[in-house]
Amino acid sequence: MGLEKYSRQILFEPIGQRGQERLLQSRVAIIGCGALGAVQAEALARAGVGFLRLADRDFVEESNLQRQIMFEERDARERLPKAIACQRRIRRINSDIGVEALAADVNPTNIEEIIGDVDLVLDGTDNFETRYLINDACVKHGKPWIYGAAVGSYGLSMTIIPHETPCFRCVLEQLPPPGSSPTCDTVGVILPIVFMIASIQVVEALKLLTGQRDQLHRSIIQIDVWNATYHRIKLGALLEKSDCPTCRHGRYEFLDARIRHLASGLCGRNAVYISQSKRVKIDLPSLAERLRSVGAVKLTEHLLSLHINGYEITLFADGHCIVKGTTDVDLARKLYAQYIGA
Template sequence: MDNRYSRQLLYSNIGEQGQKLLGEKTAVIVGLGALGSLSSEMLARAGVGKLILIDRDYVELTNLQRQTLYNEEDAQEKKPKAVAAYDKLSKINSSIDIEVHVAHCDAGLIESVAKEADLLLDGTDNFDTRMLINDAAFKYKLPWIYAACIEGSYSSAAFVPGETPCFRCLTPVLPATTLTCDTAGIISPAVHMAVSHQVTTALKILTEQFRGPYHMHIGNVWDMDYMKFDISSMTESACPTCQSKEFPELNREETSAMKFCGRDMIQVIDGRLTESVVTETLEQADIVYKRTPYFIEFNYGETRIVSFSNGRMLMHNVVNLNKARTIINQLFG
């Protein structure tokens, strides 16, 4: 057999019909860090027809310990993760369609991609974006698959409108979200376990074989512990997402400044700050900057700032939102 999917075709749970279905489906992956980069690679290799990839960050050296899709060259170039993922995935499987967004995932973006998707996958590291994915999924009646990992622990669950409670219903029983890989660390096997659960579930959904009972999977690779519990009956009667269908996260006003989870970095979005405005301001102030194909990078005091052409800035070594806004006002008025 010389078909690239021959071993997958031989697997009785997929076969020719399942492979055909995979080739017709579109999956959206939000976040291309440890979780999203690995799930995108698995789905590309499996032959999912179209992948829509969203990420706002760029590759750094500290990512390479667990984000296996990227390499040292990507980190040296500080390549946006969405661009680096496209470069790698298009070489892994040139027969599939790959669409990338180097952008913050806000309500407008998640709704626009949800309209053409069959499935949403969570590759994020923060609660707010997961709640946004949850609202979009239940508004457009799309299944989505949550995954998370920290230290040696991992968790995953699928949420299916009309079949399961939503993510908001389960928040009281989800693993603690106060720790992040930037504060508590993480080992790569925990990532792989989370994604293995997530992508296996994705294959079941995309080949139209996913049935209840529906479970939350939780484990710890270091301790070799694993458990699952049925979530089917955990719907909250007053849930504004899956019961009253108010979808509050999609209607929430987007803040212009937000802190990255667990990191000394603030994201600021200001549409006035185009590439030409930023470069003109820096040159007038005699501030040295470095231009890459993807962004402009410069230092302002102890703050390292990465400025994208659409008015989005990442401000390193800043933990206070008011300080971030002050820096913007000092630089650009």
């Protein structure tokens, strides 16, 4: 494979030909490929990172298109899982690299496998719970990961190298109580901050993958793109001072599923998300047959949706599901138990 397509990146002295060759050998997992994850995926694919694993539990909807650059109107009409839509576009962007799509929930049963054979993990999620889970798995296996979050016009990022930098839990020890921090649900989000935060994550990724750890920013970067402010909080001696349950004491509470909510509200939607606590494989076509007498059923290659009494239940083959039409978690669980099974 020629390196010509990467010539301008090779000319960039900190990367060079050697850096480019390392990128082509690199493997990255992106957890969540909606807003931040899509920008990360596109940038790393164009940069020639050799393998991308894209994991996402959601499907494309029209309201995503304003900020999720991988998706088009057609994807929303087809209700494509985001991981699949992202994979298709990445293949059109750079056919030299490997790209794997996991239209699945990332949870304690599968995360160690998802990160097991990659060099780096990128956070493209929209919730604290999955970030703590990524942190547990990455600290346990000594994998670097790059946290990023964007809400409104504000965002932040931090790079975690287990036992070398503070981990996510060193900085934020407790899961914030629901409703305590602003979400895309309450204050919205604009695309420019998504680009900025994802760009910072991608630059850190390029440094890490080309073996330049000494170049990492080693801080929490905070940006408000509307107010044009930029802050860096140096992490300094936090690692030494921290009494972190995860990286100091090796307690992986999220990975061990001691702290886990199996159902939660979804960012920006009148919907509840339900995941499985064990591995299952649902035969969607035969379930679709069974549900046809119950309500309006739609079956695609990747998911099944059931419309009933004003609710819409969208189910993936790994058993995770999105119940639309309510934010009541108990009600959503009841609907799931009633129609899909416990």
